[in-house]
Amino acid sequence: MDGWVKKDQVDIWEASAFSFIDSVEPCDNKGMEKDFQFFQFCSEGLLILGTSVRSIKKWGKMPPGPTPLPFIGNILQLRPNDVLNSFRKLNRKYGPVYMVYFGTQPVLILNGYDVVKEALVDNADVFGERGRFPGLLKAFSNNGIITTNGERWKQLRRFALTTMRNFGMGKRSIEERIQEEAQFLVKEMKKTKGSFFDPTFYLSRSTSNVISSIVFGNRFEYEDKEFLTLLKLLNQFAKLFDSPLSQEKQNNTSIFNDDNLVMSTLNLFFAGTETTSTTLRYGFLILMKYPEIAEKVMQEIDHVIGQNRAPSVEDRSKMPYTDAVIHEIQRFADIVPMNVPHAVAQDTEFQGYIIPKGTMVFPMLTTVLKDPQWFKNPYSFDPGNFMDENGAFKKNDAFMPFSAGKRICLGEGLARMELFLFFTTILQNFTLKTTKNPKDIDISSGLSSGNSPRSYQLCVQPRY
Ligand code: HEM
Known part of the structure; x- marks a missing residue:
């Protein structure tokens, strides 16, 4: 921050700017836009004096972009209800x-693929930091x-990967857990x-049960009250369990203290439940269309x-069409379009x-996928x-739904295994039915900043 503004000051501005973002509604009012243009005109000089010129002088050429207003930056160009489209416009x-x-x-x-790859892969150390995003930090x-x-981060990531590997990620036992869960899903769907x-x-429920069986060692019955509470109140999740993961008790100087282990587990739960189940939900809608x-x-x-045995991961290499369909579902669904924010580790x-x-x-x-x-x-x-x-x-190198x-x-390994086994097990057992004419099914995203399918009703008809 040397040569910019003091960190405390940034934090205060950031907090006030974000509370302002939260309170702003998109505005189509022409009169107000004029007022803002005037406001923008008057304040540009102040801002340039305040930040941009200082940074340009000190650092050299900064990337192009819309002129920010003091304190609120570019929030007027980044409509909270339509963030992705705002970014697309600025990209053009x-x-x-x-x-x-x-x-x-x-x-x-x-x-686009070229610059994202140049940053994340060719300059992995510089661009590999996590950005301090208020929503993420709050959670x-x-x-x-x-x-x-x-x-x-290095130690927690290594620990989580090793632990999952020991539990069998990439090995047979996790595959068996997913196969088992897929059969429970079939049974549940038959009840409809x-x-x-x-x-x-x-x-x-199915995808969170897979994570549960990895991090807690057991799955939950679908009607289990605790499980339902868990899914609804993930943010209070930390209270529901404690000691099994603690190697070390409250030792704040250790990375492996209770808070970190609980949060790492929560991370796996959050990151692993919604993402995989949203992809499946999107995929079934696409297949109905x-x-x-x-x-x-x-x-x-x-x-x-x-029909006589459950699908296994080994089958994937013999099923190029299914593999291509699942890749295309992930590419099209594009469920983490803006990625999770990164930060630059050093001046670069x-x-x-x-x-x-x-x-x-x-x-x-989203701009890579x-x-x-890379895609016709x-x-x-x-x-x-x-x-x-x-x-x-x-x-295709630009297939980057996992960043x-x-x-x-x-x-990634776990998610890819789950997607293959859940899709194939469901389609082995059921034909998907819809009330609509397939042509009328809308597969565009139902959200503006993250991607998710529009809500829909599914009917499954046993094939045998
Ligand atoms: C279709 C399913 C999934 C998709 C599309 C997906 C996508 C992503 C993306 C885009 C990131 C951010 C990467 C970056 O910052 O560059 C990420 C991070 C992460 N994901 Fe997933 N994910 C999926 C499933 C899972 C599952 C099943 C787990 C749990 C085992 C998981 C655990 C994580 C964790 C812990 C991180 C943070 C990694 C770090 O900061 O070092 N994800 N994921």
């Missing part, structure tokens, strides 16, 4: 690397894997007896697995611009994006 105007201000905090926005404080940095139901809760694609997946299942030069240490960074995954240089019709659903002309599975580099999703 300023190019792949630009800067916006959240309050007084400069935020670097990276767009997890400074404990756990997602929000921490430095030695604390051809009626329509909202799949949200069915899927989130394209019954011919679902039909081809079912044919491949019948051919490779048959990037793409000809100077980026000061501590700058928050959004490596926009929908990069027209990025906004259409097309499993052909992951198939070659001979029908074999084809990798890339040092902070790449810790649960």
Whole structure:
């Protein structure tokens, strides 16, 4: 922060700016816009004097971007109800690397495969810090894997990966747990007896049970009251368990104190439940819109697995079409479009611009997954994006739903295993039905800042 503003001052400005962001409604009022233009005109000089010029003088060329207002930065350009589209507009105007201000905090926005890869992979150490984002800090404080940095993060991440590996991630026992959970899901879905139901809760109970069996050693019955409370009140989750994970008791000088272990477990729960179940929910909606694609997946299942045994991860390499469909579901669903914020670990030069240490960074995954240089019709659903002309599975470097580099999703292996086993087990057992004409199913995202399918009713018909 040397040469910028004092940290305390930044914190106060940040807090007031974010409370202002929370209170701002998008404004379509022309008169007010004029007032703001005038306000902007008057305040530009002040702001330039206050921050930009100082930083330009000290650091050199800063990335382009919209002119920020004092204290509130660019919140007028970043409509809270339509954040993704606001970023897309700025991307068209300023190019792949630009800067916006959240309050007084400069935020670097990276767009498209080339620059995101150059930052996260080619300059992994510089861009591998976690950004201090108020929402994340509020949820997890400074404990756990997602929000921490430095030695604390390194040790917690290594610990979590090793523990999951010891429990069998990538090995057979986790696969068996998922297979078992998928059968419970089939049993539960059979109870619906051809009626329509909202799949949200069915899927989130299944995916959180997979994490439960890894971190607690057991799954929960679907109707278990404690489990239901757990799912509804994840933020009070820490109270429901304590000692099993503590190797060391309250020792604040140790990384492995209660708070960190509880938060790391919570991290796995939060990061691993919603993400995987949202992808499944999105996937089933997409398959209802394209019954011919679902039909081809079912044919491949019948051919490779048959009806007499559960799908296993080993089957994936023999099922290129299904593999391509699942990749395309993840690409299209794009459920973490803005990524989780990163920060720059040291002053650095990037793409000809100077980026000061501590700058928050959004490596926009949506612009990678929908990069027209890598995907022919990025906004259409097309499993052909992951198939070659001979029908074999084809990798694509811009497939980055789990991000890339040092902070790449810790649960990638687990999530990919879950997606394959849940999709194939459900389609082995059921045909998906909808009340709508498939053409009328809307598969665009139902949210503005994160991606999630619109709510829908599903009906499953046993195949055998
Ligand atoms: C389809 C499912 C999932 C998707 C799309 C997904 C996506 C992501 C993304 C985009 C990040 C941020 C990476 C970055 O900062 O560059 C992330 C981080 C993380 N994910 Fe996942 N995730 C999924 C499932 C899971 C599962 C099942 C787990 C639990 C085992 C998990 C645990 C984590 C953790 C702990 C982090 C923080 C890593 C760190 O800061 O070092 N995720 N995930």
